[in-house]
Amino acid sequence: MKHPLETHRAQAAAILESWGMPASTAATTAEILAWADLHGIESHGIAMLVEYDVRRKTRPINMKPSPRLLRDVPVAALMDADGGLGHAPARQAMQIAIDRARSAGVGMVSVRNSGHFGALGYYTTMAADAGLIGIATTSVFGIRVPPTGGRQARFGTDPWSFAAPSADGRHFVLDMATTTVASGRVRNKIVEGQPMPPGWGFDRHGNPTRDPREVMDGGFLSPLGGAAESAGYKGYGLATMVNILSSCLSGATLITDPMHSRQPWGLDVGHFLMAFAPGLFRDPAAFEADVARLSDTMRATEPADPAKPVLVAGDPERAVRDARLRDGIPIGPGLARRLRSLALETGAAWLLTPVDLSEVVSENIAGLS
Amino acid sequence: MKHPLETHRAQAAAILESWGMPASTAATTAEILAWADLHGIESHGIAMLVEYDVRRKTRPINMKPSPRLLRDVPVAALMDADGGLGHAPARQAMQIAIDRARSAGVGMVSVRNSGHFGALGYYTTMAADAGLIGIATTSVFGIRVPPTGGRQARFGTDPWSFAAPSADGRHFVLDMATTTVASGRVRNKIVEGQPMPPGWGFDRHGNPTRDPREVMDGGFLSPLGGAAESAGYKGYGLATMVNILSSCLSGATLITDPMHSRQPWGLDVGHFLMAFAPGLFRDPAAFEADVARLSDTMRATEPADPAKPVLVAGDPERAVRDARLRDGIPIGPGLARRLRSLALETGAAWLLTPVDLSEVVSENIAGLS
Numbered sequence: 001m002k003h004p005l006e007t008h009r010a011q012a013a014a015i016l017e018s019w020g021m022p023a024s025t026a027a028t029t030a031e032i033l034a035w036a037d038l039h040g041i042e043s044h045g046i047a048m049l050v051e052y053d054v055r056r057k058t059r060p061i062n063m064k065p066s067p068r069l070l071r072d073v074p075v076a077a078l079m080d081a082d083g084g085l086g087h088a089p090a091r092q093a094m095q096i097a098i099d100r101a102r103s104a105g106v107g108m109v110s111v112r113n114s115g116h117f118g119a120l121g122y123y124t125t126m127a128a129d130a131g132l133i134g135i136a137t138t139s140v141f142g143i144r145v146p147p148t149g150g151r152q153a154r155f156g157t158d159p160w161s162f163a164a165p166s167a168d169g170r171h172f173v174l175d176m177a178t179t180t181v182a183s184g185r186v187r188n189k190i191v192e193g194q195p196m197p198p199g200w201g202f203d204r205h206g207n208p209t210r211d212p213r214e215v216m217d218g219g220f221l222s223p224l225g226g227a228a229e230s231a232g233y234k235g236y237g238l239a240t241m242v243n244i245l246s247s248c249l250s251g252a253t254l255i256t257d258p259m260h261s262r263q264p265w266g267l268d269v270g271h272f273l274m275a276f277a278p279g280l281f282r283d284p285a286a287f288e289a290d291v292a293r294l295s296d297t298m299r300a301t302e303p304a305d306p307a308k309p310v311l312v313a314g315d316p317e318r319a320v321r322d323a324r325l326r327d328g329i330p331i332g333p334g335l336a337r338r339l340r341s342l343a344l345e346t347g348a349a350w351l352l353t354p355v356d357l358s359e360v361v362s363e364n365i366a367g368l369s
Numbered sequence: 370m371k372h373p374l375e376t377h378r379a380q381a382a383a384i385l386e387s388w389g390m391p392a393s394t395a396a397t398t399a400e401i402l403a404w405a406d407l408h409g410i411e412s413h414g415i416a417m418l419v420e421y422d423v424r425r426k427t428r429p430i431n432m433k434p435s436p437r438l439l440r441d442v443p444v445a446a447l448m449d450a451d452g453g454l455g456h457a458p459a460r461q462a463m464q465i466a467i468d469r470a471r472s473a474g475v476g477m478v479s480v481r482n483s484g485h486f487g488a489l490g491y492y493t494t495m496a497a498d499a500g501l502i503g504i505a506t507t508s509v510f511g512i513r514v515p516p517t518g519g520r521q522a523r524f525g526t527d528p529w530s531f532a533a534p535s536a537d538g539r540h541f542v543l544d545m546a547t548t549t550v551a552s553g554r555v556r557n558k559i560v561e562g563q564p565m566p567p568g569w570g571f572d573r574h575g576n577p578t579r580d581p582r583e584v585m586d587g588g589f590l591s592p593l594g595g596a597a598e599s600a601g602y603k604g605y606g607l608a609t610m611v612n613i614l615s616s617c618l619s620g621a622t623l624i625t626d627p628m629h630s631r632q633p634w635g636l637d638v639g640h641f642l643m644a645f646a647p648g649l650f651r652d653p654a655a656f657e658a659d660v661a662r663l664s665d666t667m668r669a670t671e672p673a674d675p676a677k678p679v680l681v682a683g684d685p686e687r688a689v690r691d692a693r694l695r696d697g698i699p700i701g702p703g704l705a706r707r708l709r710s711l712a713l714e715t716g717a718a719w720l721l722t723p724v725d726l727s728e729v730v731s732e733n734i735a736g737l738s
Contacts, residue, residue: 075444075474076649105444106475110650133613150670150679162610164617172613174606180599198567199599206673224594224603230549230568234593237543237682240663241531244502244541248533248659249650256666280445281479281618290617294609297625301519304575310519313606 001336001353002328009034011339011351012046018348019056020063029087036119037329040320041175043184044119046331050338052085052116060266061085061115067092075100076108078250083266086117086138090271094123097275098130106276112250115267116141121175121317124163127275128171131284134163135274139246141261144221145179148233151206153220154256157182158239163314165278166295167288173314178238179221186212186221199226245272370705370722371697378403380708380720381415387717388425389432398456405488406698409689410544412553413488415700419707421454421485429635430454430484436461444469445477447619452635455486455507459640463492466644467499475645481619484636485510490544490686493532496644497540500653503532504643508615510630513590514548517602520575522589523625526551527608532683534647535664536657542683547607548590555581555590568595614641 003011012030017023037045055061065084069077077096081089093109100107117123120136127134140156147154157177164172180200189196189212201215201222202208208227209215224235243255252270253260261267278287301310324330331339336352343350372380381399386392406414424430434453438446446465450458462478469476486492489505496503509525516523526546533541549569558565558581570584570591571577577596578588593604612624621639622629630636647656670679693699700708705721712719 071650073474073649078650105442106477108475108645108649146673147667147670147679147681149672149674149677150667151673152670154667154670162606164610164613172609174603174610176600176603176606180594197596197598199595202673224600225549226568226599227566229566230595231545231593233682234543234545237531237545240541240667240682241533241543243663244533244660248656248663249647251651251655251659254659254663254666256663276477278618280442280477281440281447282620286620287617290620290623291613294612294617294623294625297623298516298519298523298609301516301521301523303518304515304520304571305518308518310516312516313602313609 002324002330003352004328005034005038005325007351008037008046008329008331011343012049014348014351015049015339015342015346018343018346022064025065025084025088028091029085032087032091032118032122034329035122038321038324039119039121039317040324041119041121041317043182046339047335048116048118049342050335053342055267059261060264062266065089074104075106076110079109079111081111081114083113083268084115086111086114086269086271089114090117090123090136090273091126093271094126094134094136094273094275097273098127098132101127101132101275101277102130105280106274108272108274110250111271111273112252112268113266114252114269114271116269117271119175120159120161121163121173123273124161124175125171125173128163128165128173130275131165131288132275132277133165134161135272136161137242137245137272139243139252139255139270141267141269142183143255143260144183145223145236145239146202146206146220148223148228148236149206151202151204151220155223155236155239155243156255157221158242158255160238160242164291165288167285167292170292170295170312170318171314172291172295172312173317175313176224178224178235178242180224180226180235181221183216183221186215190216199230199232246270371693371699372721373697374403374407374694376720377406377415377698377700380712381418383717383720384418384708384711384715387712387715391433394434394453394457397460398454401456401460401487401491403698404491407690407693408488408490408686409693410488410490410686412551415708416704417485417487418711419704422711424636428630429633431635434458443473444475445479448478448480450480450483452482452637453484455480455483455638455640458483459486459492459505459642460495462640463495463503463505463642463644466642467496467501470496470501470644470646471499474649475643477641477643479619480640480642481621481637482635483621483638483640485638486640488544489528489530490532490542492642493530493544494540494542497532497534497542499644500534500657501644501646502534503530504641505530506611506614506641508612508621508624508639510636510638511552512624512629513552514592514605514608515571515575515589517592517597517605518575520571520573520589524592524605524608524612525624526590527611527624529607529611533660534657536654536661539661539664539681539687540683541660541664541681542686544682545593547593547604547611549593549595549604550590552585552590555584559585568599568601615639
C-alpha cells in the first residue's frame with residue numbers, strides 16, 4: 001500500500017511521541033525518516049523505528065534530550081546531543097553550520113553523545129538548498145569490516161556525504177557507505193542462491209570469497225574496493241577518515257573502544273557536519289553553473305546500455321521522490337505489520353492502511369509448508 | 370644506484386633552473402619531487418621531469434610565475450598560480466591555509482591556473498605536522514575513466530588526500546586516486562601476460578573486462594569500486610566531488626570542458642587545500658591521542674597472512690622513507706639516462722651517478738636478441 005508523505009510522517013511521529021518524545025522532536029525525527037523513504041532510501045526510513053524500538057529496550061536512549069553547545073566560536077561548535085536519537089540534534093547542528101557559513105564563510109559542528117540520525121543526504125542537502133557545499137559523516141554501531149589485510153572486524157559502514165548546489169536545482173548529493181555493499185545485499189544473494197560479485201566480502205579467515213554464506217557465517221563485509229589488489233585500502237582509509245571526523249574530533253566513543261555501544265550514558269554516536277560558501281572563492285552563480293555543466297556532461301555520456309542513461313549522484317533519489325510525491329510512499333505488508341505492533345504496544349494512533357495481524361500467523365504457517 | 374636525498378633534490382633543482390625557473394621556485398619544486406621519491410611514491414617524483422619536459426615543449430608553462438591572491442578573507446583565499454607548475458603555489462596555498470587555521474580555526478585556499486603539483490600527501494602532511502587536519506584535491510590532465518554506466522571517458526585519476534595528526538607522530542595520511550588503479554598497473558599486466566583482477570577496467574564498449582589489452586585499446590580505467598554492482602558509482606561520485614572542489618570552486622577549466630588542457634594561457638589545473646584545527650572542538654592532545662589509539666588498534670588486528678601485518682595509511686610510506694634516508698634513494702638506469710639527456714640538452718649540472726649514454730644503444734640491441 002502507498003501512503004501520502006503527510007500520513008507517513010504523522011505515523012512515525014505518533015509512534016515516537018508514544019515513546020515519550022516531545023512533539024517537536026518527534027516531528028523533526030519523523031520528517032527526516034520520511035525524507036529517506038520519499039527518496040527511496042528505505043534502509044534509513046520509517047523501518048528504522050523497529051530497530052530503534054529494540055535499542056530503546058536494551059540501551060539507554062534519552063527521549064527528552066536537551067542538546068547543548070559545549071564550545072562555540074565563529075566558525076565551529078561542539079554539541080552534546082544528550083543521549084537521544086541523532087536526527088533532531090544533527091539537523092540543529094547542520095543549521096548552525098549553515099548559519100556560520102552565511103556569516104563567516106564556513107561552519108563546522110562536531111556532535112558527541114548522539115544516536116542514529118538517518119540518511120546523511122538529508123543534512124548535506126540542507127546545505128546545498130542554502131547554496132552551500134555540505135559535508136556530513138557519522139560513526140555507526142555495527143562492526144562488520146576488517147582493515148585491509150586483517151581478519152578481525154574493526155569498522156562498520158562508516159558513511160560519508162558531500163553535496164554541492166547546482167544552478168538547475170539538481171544538486172550533486174553523494175551519500176555513500178565506505179563498504180562495497182551493505183549486509184542486506186549479501187543476505188539477498190543467499191536468498192537467491194547466487195554467488196556474490198567479486199569484492200563484496202571476506203570469509204572468516206579474511207580471504208576474499210564469492211559465497212555469501214561465508215560472509216554471514218563469521219566472515220566480513222569488504223571495504224570499498226574489496227581485496228588489497230583492487231584498492232580495498234582506499235575504502236579502509238575512507239572509513240578511518242570518517243571515524244576521525246566523527247569520533248576523534250567530538251570525543252565520542254571510538255568504534256575500536258571496548259565500550260563502543262556499551263557506554264552507560266547512551267549510544268554515544270559522533271557526527272561531523274560542515275557547510276561552506278562557494279562565494280568565498282567565486283561568484284556563487286558561476287560556481288553553480290559549473291556544477292550544472294559538469295553534471296550535464298555526465299548525463300550526456302553515451303551509455304554502455306542504451307536503456308540505462310548515465311546518472312549523477314542525487315538523480316536516482318530525485319526520480320523516486322517525484323514519483324512518490326505523486327503516487328505516495330509504499331510500505332510493504334511485512335513492515336506495516338511490524339509498525340502496527342509497535343503502535344499497539346504503546347497505544348500510538350494507527351494512521352496507515354488497516355493491517356490484519358492474523359496474517360502474520362498464516363504467513364508463518366505458509367512458510368513452513 | 371642510490372643517491373642521498375640532498376643529491377637527488379639538487380639534481381632536480383639544477384634541471385628546473387636550466388629551464389629558466391628561479392632558484393627559490395626550483396628548490397621548492399625539487400623538494401616536493403624528492404619528498405615523493407623518498408616516500409616511495411616514484412610516480413610523482415623526479416621521473417615527472419621527463420613528462421614536464423614534454424609538456425613545456427608543447428604547452429605554455431610559465432617558468433617564472435608570480436602567484437597572487439585574487440580574494441582574501443580570514444578563513445579563505447583564491448589564488449591565481451600564474452600558469453606555472455603547481456608545487457610552489459600549492460605549498461604557498463597550504464601554508465596560507467595553515468596560517469588561517471592557526472588564527473581563525475580553519476583555512477581554505479582554492480587555486481586556479483596552476484599545473485601538476487606532485488604528491489598530494491606532501492601538502493596534507495604539512496597540515497598534520499602543524500597539528501591540523503589537512504585536505505587536498507587537484508584536477509588532472511589525462512582523461513581515462515567513464516562515469517558509471519557510460520562508455521566515454523570523462524574523468525582522470527582525480528586524487529584526494531586527507532591527513533590527521535597522531536600523538537606518536539605517525540600521522541594518518543590517506544592519499545588516493547579515485548580510480549581502482551592507475552594505468553601503469555594495467556600496462557604491467559600486459560607485460561606479465563596476466564589477466565587483471567576484476568574491477569580494474571572496462572573495454573571500449575564500457576563493459577567490465579579482465580583483459581588488460583582491451584583496457585589499453587580504446588577501453589577505460591574503472592572508478593574505485595569497478596562496475597556498478599560493486600559500487601563503482603562511489604568512485605565516480607568521489608571523482609566528481611574532487612572536480613567540484615578543484616575546478617568548480619576555483620574557476621579552473623573543467624575536465625569536461627572542450628578546452629581542458631588546451632587553454633592558450635596554460636595548463637589551468639585547479640587545486641583545493643584546506644586545514645583546520647582539532648582544537649576548535651576538543652583538547653588537541655586528546656584528539657591526537659584518539660587518532661593514535663584508533664591507528665594502534667588497526668595495527669594490532671590479526672592479519673589474514675601472518676607475514677603481512679595490518680598497516681595504517683601513511684605507514685608504508687614512512688617505512689620506505691626511513692630506509693631511504695639511511696640507504697639513499699634508488700634511481701634505475703633507464704630513468705637516470707633520461708634525466709641525463711634532459712640535463713645535457715639544457716646544460717644543467719649532472720650530479721647523479723655518471724651514466725654512459727652508449728648503454729642505451731647496447732641495451733636496445735640486447736633487447737632485440
